[in-house]
Amino acid sequence: xxxxxxxxxxxxxxxxxxxxxxxxxxxxxxxxxxxxxxxxxxxxxxxxxxxxxxxxxxxxxxxxxxxxxxxxxxxxxxxxxxxxxxxxxxxxxxxxxxxxxxxxxxxxxxxxxxxxxxxxxxxxxxxxxxxxxxxxxxxxxxxxxxxxxxxxxxxxxxxxxxxxxxxxxxxxxxxxxxxxx
Numbered sequence: 001x002x003x004x005x006x007x008x009x010x011x012x013x014x015x016x017x018x019x020x021x022x023x024x025x026x027x028x029x030x031x032x033x034x035x036x037x038x039x040x041x042x043x044x045x046x047x048x049x050x051x052x053x054x055x056x057x058x059x060x061x062x063x064x065x066x067x068x069x070x071x072x073x074x075x076x077x078x079x080x081x082x083x084x085x086x087x088x089x090x091x092x093x094x095x096x097x098x099x100x101x102x103x104x105x106x107x108x109x110x111x112x113x114x115x116x117x118x119x120x121x122x123x124x125x126x127x128x129x130x131x132x133x134x135x136x137x138x139x140x141x142x143x144x145x146x147x148x149x150x151x152x153x154x155x156x157x158x159x160x161x162x163x164x165x166x167x168x169x170x171x172x173x174x175x176x177x178x179x180x181x
Contacts (some may be wrong), residue, residue, distance in 0.1 A: 043073035046080025097123030109145035
């Protein structure tokens with residue numbers, strides 16, 4: 001019971017932080033010139049897998065015009081390393097997640113950048129697919145350790161773009177775990 005209460009309180013806290021920390025960039029004109037003029041900024045931090053977090057942010061930024069992932073600020077996506085339990089994301093709202101990258105997953109041969117980009121995808125509103133297809137970033141570890149694809153496919157990128165074109169959506173609940181193939 002205590003674990004469920006803690007997850008509920010944590011979810012409410014992180015959702016509140018997402019509402020405060022993620023902001024819309026506004027322009028002076030009534031009609032923006034391009035969709036990226038209204039990109040929502042989501043701040044992230046990384047105490048583990050820092051270089052991979054920066055690369056993953058660049059990947060998502062290059063494929064989703066309505067999103068701008070930026071290191072620092074009031075981070076609503078937080079990435080840390082762990083030993084055991086599997087790599088996982090605890091989404092707490094759109095643009096909000098606590099992410100743990102399991103060093104054991106990386107030691108087992110899973111590509112660290114793919115894991116980080118995949119788990120950030122959960123913080124951006126995407127579910128796991130577990131279809132084993134490497135071209136789907138959200139297939140995670142089910143694609144096997146030989147998969148080095150770090151890019152969301154067009155369908156995944158379009159879905160995140162749609163989510164960030166609208167309002168906030170609650171994603172709090174159980175963690176999404178990177179399942180080894």
